[in-house]
Amino acid sequence: xxxxxxxRSGDRYPQQIDxxxxxxxxGAVPWLSVMLASxxxxxxxIASAPIVPPLxxxxxxxxxxxxxxxxxxxxxxxxxxxDDLYSGQPLGSAILLWSLAMIVxxxxxxxxxxxxxxxxWMAAAxxxxxxxxxxxxxxxxxxxxxxxxVMNPQLLIAVLGYPVIGRLVAVLDRFRLLNVRVxx
Amino acid sequence: MAPPTNRRPGFSRRAQYxxxxxxxxxxxxxxxxxxxxxxxxxxxHAFASVRGAASDATSPAAAATAQARGAGQGLFAIVAGxxxxxxxxxxxxxxxxxxxxxxxxxxxxxxxxxxLKATLALMDEEPRPVAAARLIGSTANSxxxxxxxxxxxxxxxxxxxxxxxxxxxxxxVLEVGHRTARVLLITDTESVVPxxxxxxxxxxxxxxxxxxxxxxxxxxxxxxxxxxxxxxxTSGSGGLYRPDIAVAVVASLTRDGAVARVxxxxxxxxxxxxxxxxxxxxxxxxxxxxxxxx
Numbered sequence: 001x002x003x004x005x006x007x008r009s010g011d012r013y014p015q016q017i018d019x020x021x022x023x024x025x026x027g028a029v030p031w032l033s034v035m036l037a038s039x040x041x042x043x044x045x046i047a048s049a050p051i052v053p054p055l056x057x058x059x060x061x062x063x064x065x066x067x068x069x070x071x072x073x074x075x076x077x078x079x080x081x082x083d084d085l086y087s088g089q090p091l092g093s094a095i096l097l098w099s100l101a102m103i104v105x106x107x108x109x110x111x112x113x114x115x116x117x118x119x120x121w122m123a124a125a126x127x128x129x130x131x132x133x134x135x136x137x138x139x140x141x142x143x144x145x146x147x148x149x150v151m152n153p154q155l156l157i158a159v160l161g162y163p164v165i166g167r168l169v170a171v172l173d174r175f176r177l178l179n180v181r182v183x184x
Numbered sequence: 185m186a187p188p189t190n191r192r193p194g195f196s197r198r199a200q201y202x203x204x205x206x207x208x209x210x211x212x213x214x215x216x217x218x219x220x221x222x223x224x225x226x227x228x229h230a231f232a233s234v235r236g237a238a239s240d241a242t243s244p245a246a247a248a249t250a251q252a253r254g255a256g257q258g259l260f261a262i263v264a265g266x267x268x269x270x271x272x273x274x275x276x277x278x279x280x281x282x283x284x285x286x287x288x289x290x291x292x293x294x295x296x297x298x299x300l301k302a303t304l305a306l307m308d309e310e311p312r313p314v315a316a317a318r319l320i321g322s323t324a325n326s327x328x329x330x331x332x333x334x335x336x337x338x339x340x341x342x343x344x345x346x347x348x349x350x351x352x353x354x355x356x357v358l359e360v361g362h363r364t365a366r367v368l369l370i371t372d373t374e375s376v377v378p379x380x381x382x383x384x385x386x387x388x389x390x391x392x393x394x395x396x397x398x399x400x401x402x403x404x405x406x407x408x409x410x411x412x413x414x415x416x417x418t419s420g421s422g423g424l425y426r427p428d429i430a431v432a433v434v435a436s437l438t439r440d441g442a443v444a445r446v447x448x449x450x451x452x453x454x455x456x457x458x459x460x461x462x463x464x465x466x467x468x469x470x471x472x473x474x475x476x477x478x
Contacts, residue, residue: 039242041324043249046331046451048371048396052324073206077213085238088323088330091231092220099214103207136327142225145373146327146394154325 019179029176030063030071031079033169038083050151053158055165056083057098057131058124062162062169064105065120076102089135090142097131117166125159132158229359236361239321239332243364246320247334311426314458315339319354319450320364327394329372331355331450333365335458341365344424344461349453352430352446353377353418357458365458370431371396371446379431380419381410387419388441390431396449398432400442410434410442423463 038056045052060079063071076098083094108123115123132155136146193199223230239246317339321332335341337360347354347367355375359366368375371392379390379400386409390398400416402408414434420427432444 040249042321042332043242043246044253045324046253046319046322046453047324048329048369048446048450050323050325050327050329050394054325072209074209074213076210077216080213080217085235086242086321086323088326088328090221090224090228091234092217092222092224094217096214096217096221099210099217103210103214106207132325138221139327142221143228143374144328144394150393150395151327 016179018182020182021177022180025178025180026176029172030067031075033172034059034063034075034079035082038079039086042086049153051153051157053154053161054087054128054131054135056087057094057101057128058158058162058165059169060098061101061105061124061127062165064102065124066166066169066173068109071102073102073106074099076100088139090138093135093138097134101127101131117163120166121162124162128158128162129155232359232366233361235366236336236359236364239364239366240336240361243320243332243334246332247318250318250320250334311460311462314345314460315341316455316457317341319367319453319456322369322450328374329369329392329394330358331367331369333357333367333456333458334363336361336363336365338362341458342461346425346429346459346461347456348429348459349448349450349456351453352432352448353425354448354450354453354456356424369450370398377425377431378419378421379416382415382417382428382430385419386410387421388416390416390444393443396446397435398444398446399438400432400434400444402441405440408437408440408442410437412436414442415447416444420462424461426459426462 034056037059041052041055056079060071060075077095080094080096080098081091083089083098084091087094104127105123112119132151133148136148136151140146193203220231315335317333317335319331320334323330331354333341333347341357341360343357343360345357347356353370355367355369355372357365358368369392370377370390371394373392373394375392377390377398378387380387387403389401389403391401393399400410402410412434416431416434418425418427418429418431430447432446434442435445436443
């Protein structure tokens with residue numbers, strides 16, 4: 001066990017004698033936040049047009065770009081399965097697209113190790129556009145016949161809204177590492 | 185941002201293997217997704233029970249959110265109401281007077297209708313609704329338009345039953361879970377509703393366009409008789425939806441039909457009613473061509 005560090009001024013996570021980050025909180029918050037972002041928009045609105053951006057994917061990309069390696073590379077499989085159960089997409093659509101998105105980000109990261117937020121945003125915008133496009137194509141292959149132009153507002157909102165989700169993920173990241181009370 | 189330092193596994197065999205396994209599982213995951221997609225494409229309702237169980241599991245949270253949503257909408261309506269209160273009051277008073285007259289006329293017509301039906305010995309069949317329920321969710325970002333209903337097979341809801349709100353048709357039940365059901369909204373591109381113009385019975389189909397409107401396709405092509413503001417109601421053909429449920433109002437004309445706005449916005453429909461199927465598929469009589477008597 002580490003010796004408690006003395007709190008300094010300006011330290012964001014000052015360690016105190018009976019306070020420590022909880023491993024449960026630190027591990028569970030990324031997964032739960034993506035799952036909540038997948039399921040909750042469907043409860044909040046009864047939307048007659050598909051204008052709500054794919055929030056689950058946006059939060060996943062946010063975590064992946066903010067904290068690489070926190071979510072494992074295969075996180076697209078379980079989280080995509082969960083998203084498919086609630087999104088109305090044919091089952092398998094998000095599993096495939098989210099897994100591919102994680103692999104693509106891995107490649108982007110080895111190719112461009114030093115990035116600023118603008119490049120992260122561009123990467124996320126590209127992946128979100130591809131996911132919305134192929135998601136619509138998959139939905140059309142399994143019974144729908146939606147014109148792709150219907151998805152344009154959603155695409156715009158998703159790309160412009162990504163920085164907001166990025167901030168939200170940063171707030172959640174601070175919550176994740178919060179010092180909670182340690183008993184005993 | 186600086187690249188993370190913990191990416192390299194170093195000499196640790198365990199770290200190397202776990203990194204390698206991560207890649208393998210991710211690629212296998214993508215392949216699994218593709219396989220599931222193909223299965224879904226071949227039989228669209230293959231995973232209905234899984235989806236039903238999933239939406240059953242979250243139905244308490246969804247129902248709580250639905251109530252909050254209803255309250256929130258009420259609040260917005262009240263605030264918006266104050267802004268235009270004066271002119272709206274006068275206008276509504278005027279409309280209420282007209283409506284009172286119309287109501288009396290409608291009551292007379294309905295009375296006459298009943299008498300005529302009695303003379304023809306026709307049964308007045310108003311179907312008893314299967315269940316009253318709440319829409320507790322919908323697909324938010326998918327191009328497919330589904331909603332989740334707060335009742336399922338425990339209340340006798342079955343696949344194919346029409347769902348309507350006081351203002352008009354919402355859709356039909358597509359998949360049934362134990363406590364929830366998935367509704368195919370009439371704005372989904374897969375939904376086709378046989379409709380007719382309320383005024384004179386021009387027959388058409390209403391197909392969803394996935395953006396809150398429906399495409400009205402006329403059955404008999406020719407000069408487009410539709411006009412803006414025409415109300416389309418279900419025609420009852422096909423046996424799924426009973427006749428005369430309001431569906432949509434024509435918003436703009438196209439070459440061979442019209443684009444119509446759906447009357448019952450599912451977002452504004454708090455409570456909905458599940459009706460029994462008008463005529464179950466097995467009971468639909470095959471129309472026999474008969475010679476008209478003269």
